[in-house]
Amino acid sequence: MFNLILFGPPGSGKGTQSSTIMKSYHLEHISTGDLLRDEVNKKTPLGVEAKKYMDQGLLVPDEVVIGMISSKIDEKAGARGFIFDGFPRTSAQAEALDKLLEFKNTGIHLVLSLEVPEHELVKRLVNRGITSGRSDDNEDVIAKRIKEYYAKTEQVASYYYQHGKLERVKGDNSIEDTFKILAKHIDKYLLPA
Ligand code: B4P
Numbered sequence: 001m002f003n004l005i006l007f008g009p010p011g012s013g014k015g016t017q018s019s020t021i022m023k024s025y026h027l028e029h030i031s032t033g034d035l036l037r038d039e040v041n042k043k044t045p046l047g048v049e050a051k052k053y054m055d056q057g058l059l060v061p062d063e064v065v066i067g068m069i070s071s072k073i074d075e076k077a078g079a080r081g082f083i084f085d086g087f088p089r090t091s092a093q094a095e096a097l098d099k100l101l102e103f104k105n106t107g108i109h110l111v112l113s114l115e116v117p118e119h120e121l122v123k124r125l126v127n128r129g130i131t132s133g134r135s136d137d138n139e140d141v142i143a144k145r146i147k148e149y150y151a152k153t154e155q156v157a158s159y160y161y162q163h164g165k166l167e168r169v170k171g172d173n174s175i176e177d178t179f180k181i182l183a184k185h186i187d188k189y190l191l192p193a
Pocket of ligand 1: 008009010011032033036054057058059060061065086087088125127136145175178
């Protein structure tokens with residue numbers, strides 16, 4: 001089993017790159033952003049609660065997100081491996097993920113951190129907002145999401161750095177060139193399926 005985390009600030013391309021990586025390497029893609037948006041669209045109790053945070057650019061509480069990830073991993077038992085996209089976003093989530101995977105006799109093998117300058121993040125997210133209809137893709141909320149990233153999420157990179165698992169990757173090249181760089185790192189562990 002091979003487990004990968006795609007890490008980086010909002011708009012760094014985690015979701016974009018995950019969709020190519022999952023197809024090339026036959027990994028299960030778990031995006032907490034997508035899972036939460038699905039709950040919001042279905043207006044489930046979890047979705048109604050999560051929307052309050054997402055619309056303000058804030059992180060959804062850890063216990064909600066950790067519970068969601070745990071059931072998703074169980075659902076995909078037997079997978080070749082997982083790409084965790086947008087998770088973990090806090091130190092508590094990183095520790096919880098280690099425990100969940102240890103319980104399944106596995107762990108995180110590699111963390112690829114997409115590094116993109118802030119002005120480029122804002123440009124990408126504002127552009128997406130024009131077509132996506134996402135309530136968190138407007139300039140005010142984008143600024144809050146980036147602030148939340150530096151306050152709570154960036155420190156998660158140090159956690160994986162200390163465990164020798166972090167690789168920083170320049171994320172402001174084209175989508176195709178960024179994928180090629182990410183693939184070089186992944187190929188050290190797993191060949192495309
Ligand atoms: P996410 O859905 O994870 O959203 P994101 O960080 O904005 O997106 P990503 O980095 O995947 O960017 P993308 O590829 O789409 O989170 C949304 C919200 O959900 C959070 O604010 C939070 O409230 C909540 N949430 C999610 N996970 C949580 C957790 N674990 N704990 C608590 N709360 C959580 O790319 C963005 C745009 O850039 C796209 O339009 C794309 O086409 C473009 N792009 C990508 N790569 C490009 C490139 N190389 N060049 C040019 N454009 C590019």
